[in-house]
Amino acid sequence: MYAFKVNGNSITFDGQDKKLLRFLREDLNLTGTKDGCSEGVCGTCTVLVDGKKTKACLPTLSKLEGKSIITIEGLSQREKDVYSYCFAEAGAVQCGYCTPGMIMSAKSLLDEELNPTLDMVRKAIKGNICRCTGYKKIEEAILKAAEYFREDLPVVTDMQEPQLDKRYRRIDAIPKALGKGLYTDDIRIEGMLYAKALRSAFPRARVVKIETEKAEKHPDFVRMVTSLEVPENVIGHLVYDWDVLIPVGGITRYTGDALCLVVSRNSETLDEIASLIDVSYEVLKPVLTMEEALADDAPPIHEKGNILTVEHILRGDADKAIRESKHVVKRHYSTPYTEHAFMEPECAVALPEGEDGVLIHTSSQSIYDERDEISRMLKLPPEKVHCHSMLVGGGFGGKEDMSVQHHAALLAWLLKKPVKVKLSRQESLEVHPKRHPMEIDITTACDEHGRITAMKAEIMANTGAYASLGGPVLQRACTHASGPYNFQNFEVIGKAIYTNQVPAGAYRGFGVTQSCFAAESNMNLLADEVGMDYWEFKRLNALKPGDVMPNGQIAQPDTGIIECMEAVKEAYDSSKRAGLACSFKNSGIGVGVPDTGRCILSVEKGKVHIRTSAACMGQGIATVCIQMLGETCPLDSTDIIVEDPDTRRTPDSGTSTASRQTFFTGEAVRRAGLQLKEALKSATLEELEGEEYFGEYTSITDPLSSTKKNPVSHVTYSYSAQVVILDELGKLEKVVAACDVGQVVNRQALTGQIEGGVTMGLGYGLTEDFPIEGGQVKAKYGTLGLLRSTEVPDIEVKLVQGPKKNPLAYGVKGIGELSSIPAAPACQHAYHRFDGNFRTSLPLQDTAYKKPKKSR
Numbered sequence: 001m002y003a004f005k006v007n008g009n010s011i012t013f014d015g016q017d018k019k020l021l022r023f024l025r026e027d028l029n030l031t032g033t034k035d036g037c038s039e040g041v042c043g044t045c046t047v048l049v050d051g052k053k054t055k056a057c058l059p060t061l062s063k064l065e066g067k068s069i070i071t072i073e074g075l076s077q078r079e080k081d082v083y084s085y086c087f088a089e090a091g092a093v094q095c096g097y098c099t100p101g102m103i104m105s106a107k108s109l110l111d112e113e114l115n116p117t118l119d120m121v122r123k124a125i126k127g128n129i130c131r132c133t134g135y136k137k138i139e140e141a142i143l144k145a146a147e148y149f150r151e152d153l154p155v156v157t158d159m160q161e162p163q164l165d166k167r168y169r170r171i172d173a174i175p176k177a178l179g180k181g182l183y184t185d186d187i188r189i190e191g192m193l194y195a196k197a198l199r200s201a202f203p204r205a206r207v208v209k210i211e212t213e214k215a216e217k218h219p220d221f222v223r224m225v226t227s228l229e230v231p232e233n234v235i236g237h238l239v240y241d242w243d244v245l246i247p248v249g250g251i252t253r254y255t256g257d258a259l260c261l262v263v264s265r266n267s268e269t270l271d272e273i274a275s276l277i278d279v280s281y282e283v284l285k286p287v288l289t290m291e292e293a294l295a296d297d298a299p300p301i302h303e304k305g306n307i308l309t310v311e312h313i314l315r316g317d318a319d320k321a322i323r324e325s326k327h328v329v330k331r332h333y334s335t336p337y338t339e340h341a342f343m344e345p346e347c348a349v350a351l352p353e354g355e356d357g358v359l360i361h362t363s364s365q366s367i368y369d370e371r372d373e374i375s376r377m378l379k380l381p382p383e384k385v386h387c388h389s390m391l392v393g394g395g396f397g398g399k400e401d402m403s404v405q406h407h408a409a410l411l412a413w414l415l416k417k418p419v420k421v422k423l424s425r426q427e428s429l430e431v432h433p434k435r436h437p438m439e440i441d442i443t444t445a446c447d448e449h450g451r452i453t454a455m456k457a458e459i460m461a462n463t464g465a466y467a468s469l470g471g472p473v474l475q476r477a478c479t480h481a482s483g484p485y486n487f488q489n490f491e492v493i494g495k496a497i498y499t500n501q502v503p504a505g506a507y508r509g510f511g512v513t514q515s516c517f518a519a520e521s522n523m524n525l526l527a528d529e530v531g532m533d534y535w536e537f538k539r540l541n542a543l544k545p546g547d548v549m550p551n552g553q554i555a556q557p558d559t560g561i562i563e564c565m566e567a568v569k570e571a572y573d574s575s576k577r578a579g580l581a582c583s584f585k586n587s588g589i590g591v592g593v594p595d596t597g598r599c600i601l602s603v604e605k606g607k608v609h610i611r612t613s614a615a616c617m618g619q620g621i622a623t624v625c626i627q628m629l630g631e632t633c634p635l636d637s638t639d640i641i642v643e644d645p646d647t648r649r650t651p652d653s654g655t656s657t658a659s660r661q662t663f664f665t666g667e668a669v670r671r672a673g674l675q676l677k678e679a680l681k682s683a684t685l686e687e688l689e690g691e692e693y694f695g696e697y698t699s700i701t702d703p704l705s706s707t708k709k710n711p712v713s714h715v716t717y718s719y720s721a722q723v724v725i726l727d728e729l730g731k732l733e734k735v736v737a738a739c740d741v742g743q744v745v746n747r748q749a750l751t752g753q754i755e756g757g758v759t760m761g762l763g764y765g766l767t768e769d770f771p772i773e774g775g776q777v778k779a780k781y782g783t784l785g786l787l788r789s790t791e792v793p794d795i796e797v798k799l800v801q802g803p804k805k806n807p808l809a810y811g812v813k814g815i816g817e818l819s820s821i822p823a824a825p826a827c828q829h830a831y832h833r834f835d836g837n838f839r840t841s842l843p844l845q846d847t848a849y850k851k852p853k854k855s856r
Contacts, residue, residue, distance in 0.1 A: 001014045002017075003066065004068070005068040005069065006071065006074070007069070017060050018268070019061075020047070020061060024056060024069075026267070031185075031186040032100045032180065033056055033179070034179075034393075035185060036097065036425070037781045037782075038057045039781055040058045041782040042128070042129045042425075042781065043102075043127045044097060045057050047069055047070060047072075048108060049064065049068070050067050051108070072104060073178075075103075075178075082149060083103045083178075084178050085155045085156070085174075086144040086145040087099060087177045088173035091137045091170070091749055091751070093170060093177055094620065094749075094752060094756065095343060095391075095394040095617060095618030096176025096177070096393070096618070097343035097344045097391075097394060100178070102138055105125045105127065106124065109121065109124035110146050110149060113146075114150040115150060116143070118139060121139050121143060121789075122135070122789045125139075125142070126789055130343070130789075131340075131341055132394060132618045132752070133755060134760075135755075135759070135792050136792070137755065139789070159636065159638060160637065161630065162629065162630030163627060163630045165743070165744040165746075170749060172620075172622060172623070176391070183344055183363055184347040184363045184390045185344075185347040185420075187349045189351065191417060192417075192418040192419065192420055193222055193411070194266065194270050195270070195408070195419050195421050196261070196262060196422075197258035197261055197262075198210075198259050198260050198261075198274050198277055199256055199257060200255050200259060200281075201255070202281060202286070203254050204251065204286035204287065205251065206252075207246055207249065207250055207251075207252065207279065207281060208249075208281060210226060210260055210278075211278040211279075212277055218272070218276060220269045220270075221264065222263040222265055223411075223414075223415060224277065225245070225261040225263070226245055226259075227245040227246065229410075230410060231379040232244075232376055232378070233247065235402060235406065236373075236466065237373070237505075238472070239466075239467035242468075243257065244258070244410070245259060246259050253301055253466065255502075256430050256502060256503075259279060261407055261410070262274045263415070285299075287301060287499050288774070289499065290460050290497040293498060293499050294307075301465065305498075306498045307496070307498070311492070311495075312494075313478045313479055313490065313491065313492045313494075315487070315550045318490060319491075322445045322456060322489075327526060327529040328445045329526050330442070331441075331518070331521070332442075332840060333438075333441075333518035333841065334437075334840065335440075335514045335517060336841075336843070337434045337435060337772065338435040338768050339768070339770050339779065340395070340397065340398030340434070342394030342398055342399070344363060344393020344394055346403040346404045346422070346423045346431075347404060347420065347422040347423070348407075348409070348420070349408060349419070350409045350418070351417070352416045356384060357385065357386065358384070358386065358413045359386040359387075359412075360387050360405055360408060360409050361390055362387060362389060363392040364392065364395075364405065365392070365400045365615045365655055365656045366613070366656065366657075367387035367388065367650075368387070371386075374402075374406050377406055377410065378409065378413055385647070386646075387405075387646070388644060389645040390644070392617045392618070393617075393618075394618055395615075396617070397505065397507040397510065397657065398432055398506070398507065400506045401432065401505055403423065426781070429770075429780075430502070433464065433503040433505030433507075434502055435509075435513070435514075436461045436474075436504040438460065438511075438515075439459075439460040440458070440460075440514065442456070442457040442481070448530070452523075452526070455487050455489070455519070457481050457492045457515070457519075459493070459494040459495070460497060461495065461496045461504070461514075462499055462501060463499075464499055464502050464503035467503075468503050468505030469506040469510075470496040470505065473505065473510055475511075475704070476510045476512055477515040478515070479591075480584065481515040481516075481518070483523070484559075484561040484719055485542060485582075486541055486543055486544075486547050486548075500775050502772065508816065508817050508820050509817050510658065512583065513761070516581070516822065516824075517825045517828065520822070520825035521828050521829070521838075524832065525838070534572075534580055535572050535573075538580065538582055539565050543561055544562065545558075545559045545802065547559075552706075552710050553712055553714070556716065556802075556806065558716065558742060558801070558802040560740025560801055561582060561719040563800040564738040564739065564740050564798075564800055565721045566800075567721070568722065568738045571734070571736035574725070575725045575733075577725060577726040577727070577833055578723050578724070578833070579723065579725075579726075579827060579830025580826060581721070581829060582719070582720065582722075583719070583721075583722075583822040584717045584719045585817045586713070586717055586814075587660055587717065587718060588659075588663060589657075589658050589699075590713050590714035591704050596652075596653070596664070596698040597653045597661070597667055597696070598612060598652060598665075598668050598695065599611065599672050599695045600672065601669075601673065601693040602693075603688045603691050604689070607640065607641050607685075608639055608641070608676065609641050610622075610626065610642045610669065611643050612665050613645040613646075615656040615661075616656070619656070621661045624662050624665075624745050625642060627745050628669045632669070632674060634677070639685065651694075653665045658817075659814025659816045659817045661814075663809050664697055666809040668695040669695060671695035671696065672693045672694060673695070679691065699715045716813050717813070718740055718814055720739045720822055721737075722735060722737045723736045723737075724823065724826040724830045725830065726834050729848060730834055730835070730848045731848045732766075732792075733793055733794075734795075734796065735796070735826075739800070739815060739819060740800050740802055740813070742806060742811040742812050742813040743801075743805060747799075751797045754797045757815070758795050761819070761822065761824055762824075762827065763787045764820070764823070765823055765824030765842060765843060766844055766847060766849040766850065767786075767791075767843055767850065768784055769843055785843065824842060828844060831844060
């Protein structure tokens with residue numbers, strides 16, 4: 001028997017010894033303490049034990065005899081009020097999964113020191129990882145909380161007006177901060193079963209036999225399911241090429257392939273039962289590189305071969321222009337796999353609903369994508385598959401594919417019982433798609449005056465075992481390889497190649513991070529050839545409104561890359577160790593693909609319900625919708641409710657991808673709001689009870705194959721210029737990021753997104769890697785190279801706008817991806833200026849953050 005206190009309550013436990021985290025969440029149902037890794041790395045499970053911050057996933061109950069434990073739920077009311085207010089006011093809450101742990105680390109500091117320095121704050125949260133904010137807003141929040149405690153200041157409870165660019169606290173910030181917001185793993189259902197997939201031991205092998213006799217003898221064993229029980233065993237996000245379960249006799253394509261599903265009555269014994277299943281293999285030689293995949297004698301990974309797709313972007317005559325140019329630079333660049341490392345591991349809870357239907361609670365980037373793939377798998381009409389989104393603890397593109405949702409749905413449908421499927425952090429690393437590794441050959445040319453004349457590039461993308469989003473990612477890498485510059489002779493050939501490696505798919509930046517690194521680096525070499533200042537060279541060639549872009553589209557009146565460059569010039573000029581990079585990113589899917597944002601405004605019990613399926617992974621789309629509606633229609637915050645995405649209640653507003661939701665769903669909300677505004681001219685909300693107003697916006701774009709002289713590839717683009725400054729020791733000193741994102745909706749959320757994107761880009765450039773050897777993932781969460789609070793430099797954000805605004809959605813643009821793109825090439829440029837070493841691969845080697853790789 002173990003005895004201790006939790007939140008002041010005496011606890012005695014007479015069960016089997018277990019980790020504190022499991023006990024808090026499963027036995028006491030204190031779900032504010034989150035499970036981010038269970039490896040003592042991420043800090044989401046931080047609690048106080050006898051006043052000392054402790055990661056609850058590490059100690060067992062036997063080590064806590066007589067101790068006092070405080071969780072986020074155990075804060076005093078004053079502490080709850082201050083911390084939640086300060087975090088909300090500072091914009092420190094995005095996905096929110098790390099926030100309770102951050103607050104507990106903050107409490108451990110402020111309980112001892114109410115007048116902390118910024119360095120003290122950074123050290124206090126060093127053990128807590130955040131992938132959304134870049135830590136800056138969190139640090140501001142903690143300093144603000146210290147002031148409130150120190151000065152005994154009252155917490156402001158007034159509601160702010162929901163209008164554009166007015167200070168407005170996110171509607172989900174306080175419940176997330178206090179651990180009250182529910183993520184999928186927080187769901188508790190009586191009689192729920194627990195399941196997991198048994199995955200391949202080899203990247204390429206024939207499955208000969210699956211034996212379950214030993215597993216079936218375990219008292220908690222419920223069921224083992226193979227491909228024979230899957231109505232349609234092949235699904236996929238865009239290409240149907242991904243087996244739900246590899247059949248006996250089938251060949252695995254990577255080590256994350258699921259072979260069977262095992263179900264337990266007890267989550268604590270699930271891994272034990274899975275280990276009792278024996279699988280016999282015929283091990284085959286894997287195809288691990290793109291060169292091996294393209295060899296004449298390479299075994300086909302899929303029936304149609306090892307090339308997923310080929311892209312060819314052409315404007316003018318690049319070969320002729322290069323031959324006739326005064327200056328020509330050609331280099332090869334390499335970029336690695338990288339992991340999203342969202343704070344919340346994948347989890348789904350499914351249960352039977354109605355006659356032969358299924359309800360799935362998930363944390364993904366699109367409930368309608370889930371519905372479509374699951375209904376295909378189960379061979380059910382879509383209306384039989386009901387998807388509901390809980391809070392989403394980060395995504396960054398990594399939650400666009402099926403990971404656990406389809407498995408949970410299949411089991412609930414077969415067993416007619418609620419089932420939870422959750423990936424451990426290590427399983428998450430091994431299973432879900434990553435950022436594409438790319439090999440890029442690029443040639444850039446200019447005349448004697450520094451005017452760029454041509455670019456030609458070949459981009460090879462390793463898409464791994466399955467298509468995922470490999471086609472569109474490759475396409476964006478190719479179309480955006482020009483950067484925000486005026487190339488009139490431009491040719492890029494790209495190939496996405498299947499291998500027996502971890503799949504690659506959507507990742508913040510969507511291929512543009514890779515090609516931007518190569519293109520910007522080459523531009524700097526070209527400036528050296530001409531003998532021009534880097535800023536002057538890029539400014540000379542920057543796109544202006546009215547220029548023809550390499551895709552043939554006319555640069556729009558809101559094109560603001562020049563304004564971005566002007567905004568960072570002082571920072572660039574301030575140091576000879578400053579690196580400069582520019583980028584642009586589309587908002588919306590574009591290229592002729594149907595793309596629609598939708599919203600229903602329904603008046604129910606005197607409140608206006610905003611109903612849209614737009615997923616929030618932390619970017620704050622619900623708050624954006626409120627502010628867009630408040631700008632359109634004279635409503636108070638108390639008049640508005642935003643519903644969770646739900647396929648029964650909310651119309652399909654597309655995937656949260658391509659930096660599109662603020663623009664597309666924002667415009668849909670505006671259009672519905674105009675109808676409500678008109679109705680309110682002659683009636684009150686009470687008199688409009690039961691009325692609904694539907695808003696829809698569909699972009700009109702042209703495919704890349706369009707023969708129009710000036711096709712429209714995307715409805716709008718956002719632009720950025722970033723300067724990275726190193727100190728005398730070659731460490732990060734400061735980043736200045738200027739972004740043209742059009743109309744500001746929520747300044748705290750916007751600048752927080754930029755700071756987080758910059759931080760992610762710095763990690764991509766300097767520290768993050770994802771080692772794989774022989775097709776086996778060697779990466780661990782603690783060794784991914786994720787930047788900690790003490791490693792992130794000062795980040796100054798400058799918001800600018802182009803000469804004019806886009807007439808749609810009040811002129812807003814996307815920011816989610818843009819901010820993460822230029823940081824890596826800006827780091828490369830800074831280090832080139834620092835030591836003269838021109839680095840061509842990521843993460844950059846021989847820096848203060850990465851030592852040279854040892855030769856073998």
